[in-house]
Amino acid sequence: MDIFEAFESNVRGYCRMFPAVFKTAKDHLLIDEHDNRYIDFFAGAGALNYGHNPEPLKSKLIEYLSQDGVTHALDMSTSAKRELLKTFNNVILEPRGLNYKIMFPGPTGTNSVEAALKLARKITGRHNVVSFTNGFHGMTLGSLALTGNGGKRAGAGVPLHNVTHMPFCNYLGSEADTIGTLERYIEDSSSGMDLPAAFILESVQAEGGVNVATKQWLEDLFKLARKYDILVIMDDIQVGCGRTGPFFSFEAFGLEPDIICLSKSLSGYGLPMALTLMKPEHDIFEPGEHNGTFRGHNAAFVTATAAIKEYWEDDSLSKKVNRHSKIIRDVLLDIAADFDADVEVRGRGMIQGIHFEDPKIASGISQEAYKRGLIIETSGPSDEVVKLLPPLTICESALQEGLEILKESSRAVLESPTLV
Ligand SMILES: Cc1ncc(COP(=O)(O)O)c(C=O)c1O
Known part of the structure; x- marks a missing residue:
């Protein structure tokens, strides 16, 4: 019997969806035990924006480990943490005029979201938080309460x-x-x-079906928050770290949330790491009031520092994301045009998706793509959206190759309805 089936939980x-047993991975490629290669348009659900095992990060990690650098340190001060704090401030915050x-x-x-919730409630003395339809913020009880998806909520018990829960931008149609x-x-x-106490939102709802909030909607939401003294928590866990082009998904709109949640691609290497940023006046937790054993994952601090230095000291990665975004959009529009039914292309930067009325079409395309060597997932309330999350650093030829597989897969589904 399959070891995974025998020993691993049913959960x-x-x-x-992707039943291969993967063994190695490099940049945009995953390789299974039979040496089959798969182009990865899933990228660890947004945790691998710089691809698998990126060289500039790997060399820093190996160097750190080989010197017996501190690996675990709770929240004690370490050289690796100092370097990260300095780099994050100097390269990410200061040049954007941000003070957190x-x-x-x-x-x-989800740890970042739980901390943000606790903090917003403590700051305001209020208990209620507004989140938005189709939002996804994590699976622990506080963040699950914010999450829209009924299947996920049912697991809470x-x-x-x-x-x-209030309607997200365009949830009730563009006129509402x-x-x-x-x-x-x-x-x-x-x-x-x-x-x-707060509004919490994603500027592009990733798990919720690639729903993009418009600039106007975001600006109006922030104005409303200011008018009634409500905090804004921006969950940039999936669409931050360059996914939409700039480092923060909201920075092009000149918005300054009170609290920002970051994780996923922050370490740049797939190592677990999260941050919660707050305006200095909101920094009111008492020492140790929120803690946890694994807050000092120093190997992740080393790769995060290397990622910021490698990819964010200039705007070349942002520009690449913008170029790739257009290439992706054109192919998705081509695919959409092949279908008679209502099909919508959505997204911003390098998170894009195709929405089908019939969820079976989306899952059929994902399965056909997998057979042809492309890993791509579905999202949305009924998994009716084919969602693209290629590594931001992918080279253009690999991007084109993946998009070609996607086209072939959608044609296969279109021409052979028995596949869905
Ligand atoms: C927007 C958003 N917030 C929070 C989370 C939860 O992050 P994690 O799975 O690391 O707990 C996710 C995960 O997909 C997410 O996409």
């Missing part, structure tokens, strides 16, 4: 409280005034909604 998910204190909340995205509705709920003391 495992992605291995059912940096908290290490624990190793994963307890009621999920202290959150009001979702910000106006939200304001009416806030201003009316009889709406039944308690004044929220």
Whole structure:
């Protein structure tokens, strides 16, 4: 019997979509035990923006380990952490005119969200938080309460409280005034909604189906927050670290959230690491009030520092993302045009997707792509969106090769409805 089937929990998910046993990985490629190669348009669900085992990060990691650099340190000060704090401030924050204190909340995205929630509630003394339809913020109870997806929520086993879910941009169609509705709920003391401590949102909802918030909607949301003294928590865990082009997904709009959640590609190497950034005046946790054993993953600090120095000291990666974004968009529009039915191309930068009315078409395309050597996942409430997340650093020829496989796969599904 298959060892995984025999010993690993039934909860495992992605291995059912991509059943190969992978052995090595380099840049945009995953290689299985039979030496089959797969172009990776999944990139660790956004944790591998710089590809697998990127050389400039790997060499720094090996050097650090070979010198017996500190690996685990809770929140004690280390040379590796000092270098990261300095580099993050000098290369990411200062040039953007941003001033944030940096908290290490624990190793994963959901740790960052939990810390942000706790902090927003402590700052305001309020319990309610507004999150948005189709938002995804993690799987621990606090972040799961923010998450829209019913299947994920069902796993909680307890009621999920202290959150009001409101319509995201365009959730009710492009004509609906979702910000106006939200304001009416806030201003009316009889709406039944308690004044929220914070709004939490993704500027592009990744797991929720590649739903892009417009600039106008984001600006209006921030204005509303300021008017009613509500904090804004930007969850940039999946679409930060350059996924949409600039380092932060919201920076092109000149927005300054009160709290920012980052994780996934922060370490640049797939090593677990997360940050919660807060405006200095919101830095009010008492020492040790929020802690955890794995907040000092120094190997991740080393690769994160190397990633920032390698990819963010100039704008060449951002420019590459913008170029690649156009190439991806053109191919997705071509694919969409082949289908008679309602098909919509969505996304920003190098997170893009094709929405199909029938979820079976999206999963059929993902499965056909896998057979042809391309790893690509689906997202959305019913997994009806084929979602592209190639490494940002992918070379143009590999990007084109992957997109060609995607085209062939969608044609195969179109021409042979029995595949879905
Ligand atoms: C936007 C967003 N927030 C939070 C999370 C949770 O991160 P993690 O799975 O590392 O806990 C994810 C994970 O996909 C995410 O996409």
